[in-house]
Amino acid sequence: MRVKLLYSTDLKAIERALEAKGAHLDTDVLMDHVVYMFEIEDCSRVTTHQLVRHRVASYDQESQRFSAATKEGVVTPPSISANEAALDAYEDGLKAVYSAYEKMVAAGVPKEDARYILPTAIKTKLVMTVSARSLMHIVWQRTALQAQWEIRELAAQLHGLARGATPELWGEIVER
Amino acid sequence: MKASLIWSSPRPEMTIAVAMRRCYSTKTIEEIEVELEKKGPEYWRFLLTKCLQDKSLDVLEHFTMSLLLEGMAEPEMSAVLRRFQFIRAADLGGSGWLVSVNARTLVELWRDRGGRPLAEPIVAELRRQNVSPLFNDLAFGEGAVAG
Incomplete structure (x- = not known):
């Protein structure tokens, strides 16, 4: 920050x-x-x-609505980064979410709609x-x-x- | 009524333009400032015109100022303060008022019959001090952008 x-x-x-x-x-x-x-x-x-x-x-x-999201731009809470199992689950979840986001944008969904799936962890x-x-x-x-x-x-x-x-x-x- | 400017935000037009670009850009503020400098005053005019036309006045809230105001009676000031809640005014007794206001409220005062008498000396002082010539022209000039 x-x-x-x-x-x-x-x-x-x-x-x-x-x-x-x-x-x-x-x-x-x-x-x-x-x-x-x-x-x-x-x-x-x-x-x-x-x-x-x-x-x-x-x-x-x-x-x-206008700027594209990238999976590098997320905050990871210390309670998650310090816990290997939790971190794995967190990263798997982010990977799935961003993959869906990118597929929707590539399929022509406006960013303002594709963003509905984005996490609040986003920077x-x-x-x-x-x-x-x-x-x-x-x-x-x-x-x-x-x-x-x-x-x-x-x-x-x-x-x-x-x-x-x-x-x-x-x-x-x-x-x- | 007479207003004397004590202080206003530095580079007010750049500040407003930065706030507008903040919403639509992934860049840092430093990068946005470089971009705005490169694009020049015509682009700032475009952004300010758009903000005044579209009634997206929130970005003007980042341009703030404090003034000494003389010649306004307490009942008049109270009436304005009741309607425009973001003005801050402290009574200095017989010496007038310390008034702090942002540019959004100033535009709203200017466009309002009841608020105009307070806005006029403030705008005159901004012009006299050449604080924000482009903004003054677009918001309060003869060809002011209608909201």
């Missing part, structure tokens, strides 16, 4: 503008005015299905723009021990990048 911060609001510029006006806003208010745009690549669709449930954010994701790419307030909620919920390993990894990376860009806003927020 690769997560990159494409930009974040210049909080210092906002603070300077407020200071010039003789105004002050608490961190709690400024959280609504700071946004981050992230690029997220090579996480599974399992995880992006969980991510986009956080509705107060903007997402644009690679569409399977995907997306951009996400989110306010500091929404991101804090995501980090709080998705770094919890009850959250799944892959979205925990994603939330931790989002947190690290946001904290690095605007440490003033993240002082009291800790991962669970």
Whole structure:
């Protein structure tokens, strides 16, 4: 998985503008005015299905309607890769699914229909723009021990990048 | 009413174009940016026109900005905030408002009779600062693309 911060609001510029006006806003208010745009690549669709449930954010994701799927582009959970019998079953299943996908596309089925058979393990790419307030909620919920390993990894990376860009806003927020 | 831009997303038109291409490309963002640079502004114009025409305004949400706004009374601002839930406005007392908005909401404000008075000073400021000339022209210019 690769997560990159494409930009974040210049909080210092906002603070300077407020200071010039003789105004002050608490961190709690400024959280609504700071946004981050992230690029997220090579996480599974399992995880992006969980991510986009956080509705107060903007997402644009690679569409399977138009791009062809390849069996190299899948995420394998550690619980499967560490278990030989499970890994064999996983790889056999993927082989069968991708073979059926390729046969359907070769037979003239549009990619948008052939994709119905594809696994949610498939790797995907997306951009996400989110306010500091929404991101804090995501980090709080998705770094919890009850959250799944892959979205925990994603939330931790989002947190690290946001904290690095605007440490003033993240002082009291800790991962669970 | 007067708006003063504090900050806006860097390279807003490239950002919108990247978000549009993200949906249809298997490439990385870096590769998409190279592709967009190679294709040039005419291609960006094509993408932005398509997004405004097709009402695919979601990609505009990645272009965001924060401004100081003077001359808007609290009741007027409250009325706008009730209808346009993605605007963020903090009251600075007698000094005006800190307003943060994305380009999608700005287009929706511009196209709405009740929202237009707030959109106009923001668009004027974007033009004055030459922040996003192509987007300004297509979304708010005389021949603006109808949605």
